[in-house]
Amino acid sequence: MIPLGAKADKATVRRHNLSLVLRTVHGTGEVTRAGIAARVGLTRAAVSSLVEQLLGYGFITEWGKTSSGQAGRPGTVLKVARTGPAGVGVEINVGHIAVCVVDLAGTDRVRLVEDFDSRGMQPSRVLARAARLTARALDSAAGQGLEPVGAHVAVPGLVTGGTVRQAPNLGWNRVAVEGVFAQALLALRPLRALPVSSDNEANAAALAELWYGAGTEGARSFLYLSGEVGIGGALVLKGELLRGAHGFAGEIGHMVVDPDGRPCRCGARGCLEQYAGQAALLSTAGLGADAGAPGVAELRRRARERDPSALAAMERAGRQLGVAVSGAVNLFDPDVVMLGGVYRELSEWLAPAVGRELARRVVSGLWDRDRSRLRPASPLSDAARGSAGVVVREVLADPAAYGERGGSGPRRTASTAGR
Amino acid sequence: MIPLGAKADKATVRRHNLSLVLRTVHGTGEVTRAGIAARVGLTRAAVSSLVEQLLGYGFITEWGKTSSGQAGRPGTVLKVARTGPAGVGVEINVGHIAVCVVDLAGTDRVRLVEDFDSRGMQPSRVLARAARLTARALDSAAGQGLEPVGAHVAVPGLVTGGTVRQAPNLGWNRVAVEGVFAQALLALRPLRALPVSSDNEANAAALAELWYGAGTEGARSFLYLSGEVGIGGALVLKGELLRGAHGFAGEIGHMVVDPDGRPCRCGARGCLEQYAGQAALLSTAGLGADAGAPGVAELRRRARERDPSALAAMERAGRQLGVAVSGAVNLFDPDVVMLGGVYRELSEWLAPAVGRELARRVVSGLWDRDRSRLRPASPLSDAARGSAGVVVREVLADPAAYGERGGSGPRRTASTAGR
CATH class of the missing domain: 3.30.420.40 (ATPase, nucleotide binding domain)
Structure with missing residues (x-):
């Protein structure tokens, strides 16, 4: 992008347009030169010259002709290179x-x-x-x-x-x-x-969700929760990751659920992590705070069998998570909340309690009925x-x-x- | 700004550069054509043509010659028009x-x-x-x-x-x-x-602080708190107001301080507003929840005279405010927190408690010693x-x-x- 404070000269414009053409091939999957020209509003001659440069770099490849089913005369299909x-x-x-x-x-x-x-x-x-x-x-x-x-x-x-x-x-x-x-x-x-x-x-996980996630159809603004031993968080707004002034944004694990509550590794008291992190969750369910990934698998198994103490632990953690996430949603107004990490694996049991708090506490009223705003993250993202x-x-x-x-x-x- | 997905054509570039020249005159206060050219990297001829257009609109005016004290030969000083x-x-x-x-x-x-x-x-x-x-x-x-x-x-x-x-x-x-x-x-x-x-x-108040505030030297990323009957909030990051996905961001008054606490006008329980809003503050100090602006003036007077119940009410509200603001700072990582509205008038007594919670709870450690990060907002902004x-x-x-x-x-x- 040409910055607001910079003049737009010829070399900058060409470099900008080279990226524009590559991103168009990337974004469409496959496209002809004429298709690029129509999409980006450059002349066919300009597009052809930029395409030649990208072919020279080996960043895109030619891939046969379009079928007659497409509009216009057939053109050579361009794709992003696999090498x-x-x-x-x-x-x-x-x-x-x-x-x-x-x-x-x-x-x-x-x-x-x-x-x-x-x-x-x-x-x-x-x-x-x-x-x-x-x-x-x-x-x-x-x-x-x-x-x-x-x-x-x-x-x-x-x-x-x-x-x-x-x-x-x-x-x-x-x-x-x-x-x-x-x-x-x-x-x-x-x-x-x-x-x-x-x-x-x-x-990084939130960016994977943004760029490659299956669940992000239309979700360009979301709060991503990464449930691990700690609780990580990331904020994406209109397709941009919010880093904050010093790069430390998203620390939702240290939002306060109980001001005089349990001591946290960060040095403060009552942080969400101590109530809804993996260790707290496993410990409340009677599985031992350090049971790790096998513990999470066991919690899932018990929850599926409707074991009362497993379900109660999820309900409790889900509620605390919901209280903190409601605050974050009131503050940041995302379109979607993504449950990632172990929360993804446990979302079936955590989401109802989280959703209840969101419906009750978010002032915009946008979270009252629409339960699709709370989603598990995509598995491979x-x-x-x-x-x-x-x-x-x-x-x-x-x-x-x-x-x-x-x-x-x-x-x-x-x-x-x-x- | 020329959007990432758009080609940069001649008309767009001229329109962009016209704004660039006007913003340069605006930003510098007074500047010559040569000064503009040096700052924005356009030719003197291009700058002169753009300046003529702005003079024609009546958006800028010529204002005498530069003194010989400035570098280069004297030029005509340009300023933004007062009409x-x-x-x-x-x-x-x-x-x-x-x-x-x-x-x-x-x-x-x-x-x-x-x-x-x-x-x-x-x-x-x-x-x-x-x-x-x-x-x-x-x-x-x-x-x-x-x-x-x-x-x-x-x-x-x-x-x-x-x-x-x-x-x-x-x-x-x-x-x-x-x-x-x-x-x-x-x-x-x-x-x-x-x-x-x-x-x-x-x-709007946060934008005033950003554009016209006296206290914003270098503070391009801040959380603005507007203490009124309710508590408003706004997030500015790198000079941009964050609106959220639907325009509802910044509702810090409804962050949760006590999940099962006092009922709030929003329909939920335990919102910050019910503990640190103007009505709660006045009521805790024994002045009556509806005492309004005269009540706030009276609270100030009593605090200055070190009235114990006034000081205790501020300490209590400040602590609750600090708990919520710490969560917001962990999530959003601003450079500065601005106390606006009635919080500005009461900042002398609220800031110590807020600052203590920030020092204790913000995981980046950036709020430990540096008390200048917590500031009263500017009076006229x-x-x-x-x-x-x-x-x-x-x-x-x-x-x-x-x-x-x-x-x-x-x-x-x-x-x-x-x-």
Whole structure:
């Protein structure tokens, strides 16, 4: 986008239009040159010149002729290439690490997940393990003709300027996540530095939902809840992730449910996390606060069998969640609330109580009847995929910056992308 | 701004650049053609042509030569005109109506305020009274050579699509505020229809703070609290007001402080408004819930004399306010929290308790020591001024739309601007 304070000159306009054409091919799935011209309002000659440039980069490919069923004379169909630039997403969570490689079209081409409990482990050891998994994913991507241009790491904590400022549930404090991860990866793949960026886990999951989610038809403004050991949150408004003034927005787990209540890892009292987080939920259900993913599976099983203490635990957590989420909805006015992480798996039992509080407490009255506003998140739209998507979006936003190297890799060669 | 999905053609670019030049004159206060060219990166010839157009509209004026003290050879100084297009802001609140006329430079040129209690009164009667006050303000503006191009009405409630959906403290439900006000004004000034738009009162006050506030040096991201009979709120992020998906964002008065607590006018229980709103505050201090503005003045007087029950009431309300505001800060991550409305007048006594909760509960740790993040709002940056500013900003954003009529009035001639 040409910023409000900048003049619009010829080179800027061409670069802008190059991105516009690539995003049109991406957005439509398949389209002819004439179809692009009609959509974006540029002349066919201008579109043809921009298409040639993108074909030269290898970012789009020609794919046969349109059938006679379509309007106008048949044209060559263009699609986003299945080879070439790709994004790598890395999710580091308390119970697992996931790595995902997504191509320019947004397709999940590689997905590797390792379950392991990283609590109490040195951050550098956790990141070295993530780097090993990433190196395997990169080999697999190379075998498919993909050329990753960057990696984006998601961590459940406050992340800014390449640093995890605080991730209470991992036990991390001031960890230079981008630098440490980039070094670990470089040690495994000498001379092949990959730019690394980073973000909060719930933010990345919300972006996955926005870009690739099945449940987001028409939902461009939503509150995303990531139920894990902690509770992450992210706010998307009109298709844009809200980061706040310092990048710390979305910390719904620390909204107050009981001002003088249970102590929280953050140092305060009465935070939502202590009433509706995974540990609180499992403990109320009599399964042990540290029962982890197997505990959640057991809770589901019991709830399906209508075990009273499992149902009561969900009702209680759902109500507390609903009180906090109602406050967030009054404040932020989203169109939809997405239940992600373990909340997705448990949404059948949590959603009724959450919905009741929303109906009762949201002043706009928009949540009274319309229960479709409260939805489980999409299964494959996780933080790893969203992170990979962040890298892919950078290419779509400015193809010239990546294409001028002839598709041989990212233009930036520093080990970290920085901020 | 040229939207991401649009081609950038010549006419669009000129219109964009015309606004850019006008905003540069507006933003700098006074500047030469050469100064504009240097700032925006356009050629001197292009700037001169755009300046001629704006001079023709009467939106800017030439104002002598630069002194030899400035760099380069002396040039003609340009300023935004003190005559011509202006905005009218109308604030309708529970205890008063205010009307303000602001010129293109952002100066408050007319300000009329009437104290009166509109509770229980028919909305059409209240709006007729506001129209009378507005007609007087328009006469005064005309006498100063100003030509208002629109009026913007602010109401403490949920406002969308020209309608007040709900304003519990005024007792309004589904009031077509733009239409009713425009008709009332037209009846007083036949054949001189003025486009009318509308918004929530806290939103308008927050915009006044953003555009004209003294306390906003560097604060482009803030949470604005408007303490009145109810509690309004508005979120500004990086200079943009967040409206939410349906225009209902910022309803901090209905965040929950005690899930099973006091009943609220909204129909739910335990809303912040019932613990820290003006009525709750006055009632806790033993002054009577309906004591209004004189009650607030009395509370101030007693607090200054260190009356224990006045101080205890402030401490209690401040603590509840702090709990809710901490949740909002965790969720939204603003740079600053502004105490507006009666909270501004009482900030000396409320701020310590609010600040304590923020220090204790905000997970980023940014609120631990830095007490300057919690500030009283600026005295003259109220909802009426912000509303007038909304109209002025429309002219700055697209001067051609207003100038093509030769300064004789707004291009749109319908009685309401619509949405």
